[in-house]
Amino acid sequence: VIQSHGWAQLLPFRAAPTGRELARIERTRAGQVVRLVMRPAAGTGVRVRVTPPVDANTQAELRHQVRWMLDLDADLSEFYAQARREPQLAHVEAGAQGRILRAPTVFEDLVKTLLTTNTSWAGTRRMVGALVDRLGEPHPDAPSQRAFPTPARVAAAGEEGLRAMGLGYRAPFVADLARREVEGALHLEGLKDPRRSTEEIRRTLLALRGVGDYAAAEMLMLLGRYDYVPVDSWARKRVSEAWHAGAPVKNAAVEAAFERWGPWKGLAYWFWNWRAEEET
DNA sequence: GGTAGACCTGGACGC
């Protein structure tokens, strides 16, 4: 899960070089700033060390968040059943792949997704790092390590403050998102509700300034819905090389390439073994 | 419905 995509490289996540430990600074609902260190437990499961110690209520809150971040409750049996018949996905079940790392809150994932658009990965890391370093609340024992800023702190920074942090033309999108969340106009956590339809959630996402087809599909993936492929320039390049002899392809061609995977389309794309595709 | 141009930044490149 830690290596499922680049999210582990974005603050306040910190992944150990071994790939078997994930740390994160987190601000609890009660306002306490703690460090979480997640590791595989003996046998199955995950062990989480929290410093400084927290009370029972906060333990329950953090346990819930870790389950969401690591997607521990996902049932991937249907996806695995289909993947068994596809050589390019034969590795997923054996490697227990298919879960995608995400932030505890929809707000954090949305901000990070906005900061992946129209920029390089280095640019995304720089912008997220600036937000955390400038606006996040510090850990009491290590003030240089900070939590992801709350919507209120991002809203307080305002568009100009965010521009000064290097967010560029994305600053008004992030400022607007934070302000409306603080005002109670968005209820972003409600997008996790499994009773809501994927189409309704997608429409809600697309109505946000700065969220287009790519960002909406990316967010749907992070919300555990895989009906759309987050098509970016990398995806078009891979599909072009794999199935169109290197000729330029439009976004629709990428969607079409994975159409047969139905509700698992996004996951099939995400975990596709492109290297094997190149060798065949 | 499709398309051109603007948005902002960092990196690559040429001088």
Added chain:
DNA sequence: GCGTCCAGGTCTACC
């Protein structure tokens, strides 16, 4: 060291 060009996804105006 400076200037220019390009890549990246979304929005807006326009056809």
